[in-house]
Amino acid sequence: MIPFDYRRAIDVDSAVAAATANPRAAYLGGGTNVVDHMKLGITGPGMLVDITGLPLDEIKELPDGRLRIGATVRNSDLAADPLIRRRYPVLSQALLAGASGQLRNLATTGGNLLQRTRCVYFQNVTTPCNKREPGSGCSALEGYTRYHAILGASADCVAVHPSDMAVAMAALDAVVVVTGVHGERSIPLRDFHRLPGREPERDTVLDHGELIIAVELPALPARARSSYRKVRDRASYAFALVSVAAVLELEIPENRGTVGAHPAQPPGPALIKDIRLALGGVAHKPWRASRAEEFLRGKEAVEENFRRAAEEELDSAATLRDNAFKVPMSRNTIVAVLRDLTAAQAGKEQQR
Amino acid sequence: MEANVTLHVDGEERSAVVETRTTLLDLLRDKLGVSSPKKGCDHGQCGACTVLLNGRRATTCLAFAVAHEGASITTADGLADVGDLHPVQQAFLDQDGFQCGYCTPGQICSAVGMLDEAAAGQPSHVTPNGGVSDPTGIKLTDAEIRERMSGNLCRCGAYVNIVAAIRQAAGAQAAGAQAAGTAADDTQAAGTPTAGTDYSGDRS
Numbered sequence: 001m002i003p004f005d006y007r008r009a010i011d012v013d014s015a016v017a018a019a020t021a022n023p024r025a026a027y028l029g030g031g032t033n034v035v036d037h038m039k040l041g042i043t044g045p046g047m048l049v050d051i052t053g054l055p056l057d058e059i060k061e062l063p064d065g066r067l068r069i070g071a072t073v074r075n076s077d078l079a080a081d082p083l084i085r086r087r088y089p090v091l092s093q094a095l096l097a098g099a100s101g102q103l104r105n106l107a108t109t110g111g112n113l114l115q116r117t118r119c120v121y122f123q124n125v126t127t128p129c130n131k132r133e134p135g136s137g138c139s140a141l142e143g144y145t146r147y148h149a150i151l152g153a154s155a156d157c158v159a160v161h162p163s164d165m166a167v168a169m170a171a172l173d174a175v176v177v178v179t180g181v182h183g184e185r186s187i188p189l190r191d192f193h194r195l196p197g198r199e200p201e202r203d204t205v206l207d208h209g210e211l212i213i214a215v216e217l218p219a220l221p222a223r224a225r226s227s228y229r230k231v232r233d234r235a236s237y238a239f240a241l242v243s244v245a246a247v248l249e250l251e252i253p254e255n256r257g258t259v260g261a262h263p264a265q266p267p268g269p270a271l272i273k274d275i276r277l278a279l280g281g282v283a284h285k286p287w288r289a290s291r292a293e294e295f296l297r298g299k300e301a302v303e304e305n306f307r308r309a310a311e312e313e314l315d316s317a318a319t320l321r322d323n324a325f326k327v328p329m330s331r332n333t334i335v336a337v338l339r340d341l342t343a344a345q346a347g348k349e350q351q352r
Numbered sequence: 353m354e355a356n357v358t359l360h361v362d363g364e365e366r367s368a369v370v371e372t373r374t375t376l377l378d379l380l381r382d383k384l385g386v387s388s389p390k391k392g393c394d395h396g397q398c399g400a401c402t403v404l405l406n407g408r409r410a411t412t413c414l415a416f417a418v419a420h421e422g423a424s425i426t427t428a429d430g431l432a433d434v435g436d437l438h439p440v441q442q443a444f445l446d447q448d449g450f451q452c453g454y455c456t457p458g459q460i461c462s463a464v465g466m467l468d469e470a471a472a473g474q475p476s477h478v479t480p481n482g483g484v485s486d487p488t489g490i491k492l493t494d495a496e497i498r499e500r501m502s503g504n505l506c507r508c509g510a511y512v513n514i515v516a517a518i519r520q521a522a523g524a525q526a527a528g529a530q531a532a533g534t535a536a537d538d539t540q541a542a543g544t545p546t547a548g549t550d551y552s553g554d555r556s
């Protein structure tokens with residue numbers, strides 16, 4: 001491993017100044033991704049600015065109902081937080097579906113967002129890879145592509161983003177708050193990660209030296225329910241083949257039967273008031289399924305519609321040698337998640 | 353580039369001058385002679401290097417030592433004295449929770465950390481409803497134990513007995529004096545641990 005200078009950040013401003021001034025500087029969060037990459041020779045920063053001592057480790061409720069998650073909050077603490085578990089179960093579930101207990105105790109919110117692809121050719125410095133070494137070529141195109149993208153890929157890179165947490169955050173309309181030498185900016189999570197295009201070496205829209213300080217979650221409507229489902233090669237401790245994060249808000253028709261009498265008719269199917277859907281394991285970024293959402297808004301919450309919406313979204317899928325299975329797998333997972341959420345919400349409304 | 357790093361390892365203060373690129377695992381093993389945590393994969397994948405870092409389980413192969421100046425570390429070795437084993441260690445012996453033993457120190461630290469997490473009410477991927485609606489706390493079923501221990505691989509495949517050992521330890525930690533250690537049938541819940549124990553300090 002290439003030697004480096006280690007700097008413990010004392011405050012945000014000096015950390016940003018130090019990292020921005022040095023083109024070979026990188027931030028150090030829990031280290032579970034960047035240290036691995038330094039060992040593998042994928043990256044060789046000349047300076048690490050350790051941000052874990054900064055006061056960015058809180059989860060705070062803002063006066064307007066939003067929740068602000070500090071960049072150094074550990075994945076385990078975020079997943080276990082009572083507010084997150086109650087209001088944003090999709091996020092807690094996504095975090096708990098990722099990595100392992102001892103890794104989540106180290107991994108930070110900021111580091112999780114910025115973890116890099118697990119594409120085996122990216123991780124193996126002996127094989128060409130445009131993301132690691134721009135212009136060298138993409139080994140995956142002619143290689144083993146079971147874990148690669150079916151949506152939004154380019155001729156230069158077909159890798160997927162590995163984070164579970166980020167998929168949930170995409171469905172929650174989270175906002176990433178970053179700060180740089182030119183000040184602070186807020187980036188909607190759905191615009192934070194990039195599609196590969198001609199520049200697969202750039203995972204996100206962050207500039208060099210910009211520091212993630214927080215992720216903010218908007219309040220959800222009281223009746224919205226959310227969940228995360230991850231499909232993988234093992235039951236635990238494996239990256240997603242496909243994952244689905246969904247936030248669903250239904251309108252349950254009134255049961256018009258008079259009190260005491262037999263219900264005149266069973267209530268009709270619920271209507272989808274609002275839906276937010278994101279897919280993991282299928283693209284270079286958490287994939288917000290806008291076409292499916294658009295199809296579903298205002299429609300009846302029935303399986304046939306879920307399936308048609310998923311097919312609409314996956315219409316543009318382009319498969320590689322080994323990953324055609326991801327198309328039906330994505331469709332089926334979307335349908336299953338929406339069906340379960342609908343059943344759960346309908347059940348809950350009837351108890352009111 | 354070098355730095356002086358001081359750690360509290362198994363109750364003893366230990367210092368060494370290390371290169372910044374030295375991992376916590378390499379500092380422990382190579383510089384301080386603390387060989388209880390093992391190097392399996394060196395890439396965060398196997399859990400053999402797990403210790404309790406400031407009381408929480410953590411892998412040490414993807415952590416730079418300089419970033420953990422002043423940390424308190426408990427290894428499997430530091431959990432006990434000879435003849436006075438930690439209940440998790442005793443359970444691994446009682447249940448034959450190992451074969452070659454290479455993964456064992458990591459398994460034991462992970463299990464100790466995991467039992468505390470469960471006792472504190474932290475949910476896992478398989479906890480029904482994220483543990484939100486159940487006021488009685490986390491029930492450490494075998495499914496829970498397997499999920500929570502999935503970051504510790506065992507190349508000998510001693511998993512069945514590892515689960516049995518942790519089931520026994522969880523039972524022993526449980527509230528009430530329900531006799532533990534009967535390695536009951538596979539589907540039985542192990543009971544709910546209550547008071548977490550702080551292993552971050554010294555035991556010397």
Ligand SMILES: Cc1cc2nc3c(=O)[nH]c(=O)nc-3n(C[C@H](O)[C@H](O)[C@H](O)COP(=O)(O)OP(=O)(O)OC[C@H]3O[C@@H](n4cnc5c(N)ncnc54)[C@H](O)[C@@H]3O)c2cc1C
Nearest residue numbers: 029030031032033034098099108110111112114164212396
């Ligand atoms: C064996 C294994 C299995 C895993 N399985 C999963 C899985 O199933 N699902 C999943 O989602 N993840 C998984 N992970 C990945 C894990 O979630 C990430 O490694 C972790 O979230 C990264 O967080 P960190 O704090 O350790 O980041 P670091 O390694 O410290 O940093 C990662 C990157 O982010 C930068 N950075 C860190 N913080 C900031 C900040 N605040 N502002 C700007 N830049 C910053 C660093 O410079 C670096 O480039 C797995 C990892 C391992 C090792």
Ligand code: SF4
Nearest residue numbers: 119129138157158159
């Ligand atoms: S898919 Fe992307 S990351 Fe993988 S080899 Fe091709 S360019 Fe590299």
Ligand code: FES
Nearest residue numbers: 392393394399413
């Ligand atoms: S040696 Fe650290 S996880 Fe394998």
Ligand code: FES
Nearest residue numbers: 451453506507508
């Ligand atoms: S006992 Fe041999 S690796 Fe687990």
